[in-house]
Amino acid sequence: MEIEAAVVDAPGEPFRLVRLRMDAPGPDQVLVRIHACGVCHTDMVMREGALPVPFPCIFGHEGAGVVTAVGPDVTTVEPGDHVLLSFHSCGTCPACADHQPGYCGEFFPRNFLGGTEPGQGAIWRDGDRIAGNIFGQSAFATHAFAHADNVVRIDRDLPLAILAPLGCGVQTGAGTVLETLRVGPGQSIAILGAGAVGLSAVMAAVIAGAGRIVLLDRHHHRLDLGRELGATETVDDMAKLDGPFDYVMDTTGVPALLPHAMEKLGLRGTLALVGAYPPGQTMPVDPSSVMGTGRRIVGVVEGGIDPRQFIPRLVDYYRAGKLPLEKLIRTYPFAAIEEAFHASETGAVIKPVLIMRDD
Template sequence: MAGRIAIDAAVVETPGAPFQIERLEIDPPGPGQVLVRIRACGICHTDMVMRDGDLPIPFPVVLGHEGAGVVAAVGQNVDHVMPGDSVLLSFHSCGACPACHDHQPGYCTDFVPRNFLGVRQPGEGGLWRGDQPVGGNIFGQSAFATHALAHRDNVVKVDADLPLVLLAPLGCGIQTGAGTVLETLKVAPGESVAILGAGAVGLAAVMAAVIAGAGRIAVLDRHAHRLDLARQLGATETASETADLVGLFDYVLDTTGVLALLEPAVALLAQRGTLALIAAYPPGAAGLDASAIMSMGRRIVGVIEGGVDPQQFIPRLIEYYRDGRLPLEKITKIYNLDNIEQAFAASKMGSVIKAVISIP
């Protein structure tokens, strides 16, 4: 169709299938859309869950939701970015519901269709294989490709001198861990934090806890190299078993999604402590002791995307990066698009903290 351009994209044909690099076509941007020439895209655990078909996404599909690149074209009603601007991409929201008005777009009433189902609004462009549509618009971007269609609300303009390949993960994983500490929990100086899981989200939480001036910062993980890195980033203590975490904590953050860890996590909470659930959890009962929660005034809070507004929070993260307080280079390994399968395998095994796909 006239106006479409050819792109290369990593396509997953069916649940659990490998990525295949294919030539597709992408529409020009419709109203409120932004066409971005992708330079990099981080790999998030949610991408793995989606590829396996454990979340409701449209196959065949192009994944990728930590995109970064340069604006190629804008649709109608887009005036905060223009062609040539460097941008980071985050999740998509409606902008009109009570949560969006409260600068909490992660709790948008339309979050699932806009981020998982690939639903497009009237007039919006999409991805094509010949005359057949390909699932796109995942998290409002689908950025494992040379180009992606994003939206007015999930495109954040950044300075042109910034290294997009390092900053791409700010749009999801990093803002989730850091935002939970700094915005949702508002950890105060001297307070204690235990972080379950030392992946990208967990280590972002460690860096944020240091920024917040937390006292004890404990990290739990199975991998010794991740615990070593956690200590380098500011953790004051580490453990490979919950039984080795001594004492009680003002906050416990679970980034693992392992239901069996939640009951011992509650037991780690001090009186009036808070457990933050910030992982992708399977359906099922967690088996929590209600009396242990009620009698101590403990709280459990679910957190999506750190509970932040990316338009406001990503610029803060960039300032922390510029100040040296968010050393993303210590957790990042870069792969090219042709090696996306290798990058996913390394991420799944835990040998890599944050894999980023570079698309020069």
């Protein structure tokens, strides 16, 4: 089958929309006609070569679409099902068995190497394989191969373009608050960064019944939206962040902020590291201040959730009006992918979503 995909040929190069050839799905594979895909910060990091992904490559890991075919052993979805796509995991390691697939022992190869198993379908350009399985999907394309473990079926009346970001950015922010930290009624949380992850965390903190919800960002239009979504206070500088807090959640990926974030924690407070931190950085910590106060530091991947269990909860919150995702999103036609990336990189748009087809 012939498809169209946005291919990056080498680190730092632009996207090129090209025609490629796709095999039929093999074992464990689900062929999805992509209707929409969110643009995530991790896509930008991978495109620049800051993560060891293979090139040429198809990125995109917040896909949403309709199943058109399944491999011979797939029984969880069938052609015609509307699905959201998330990250890929092995399903058998201790973390996966504990419904924590974000910490799968094979997380890196299954999500960043973009390959397929022997006997599975692949994507080709002039006889050469293209890395077309990033995060188990590579959804910057009209069609993508997903897997039985990373497709979540949703009702057909739901808007695919609005719900596409549930597969990564939204579940990361909301999952960190609701599942990893388990913020309780009346508790306080400071959220550093008002991107899609941070604003999803704000909405989740409201759902959890948190007391103080303080949002920090340099972009005032994002802080305005944060207040609209439920933040009780907003600040544009760490010096203005008035603790102590039960929880501090960093989504910025800026290591220099972390020592200050630790200082804002109260007794037995928890700092959640959610950002994409540059490798090799260090964080100065006074062990006595951690021991003497019962503070904790926790790393979080994808919110610490199981997408097949958690995404349906997020859909229910959306239906109930508690997760107004449309306020974060601006849609772009697939051909405007470079424009969508620029809008995200500059902070002008919180969550760009590419539309591959409208039907």
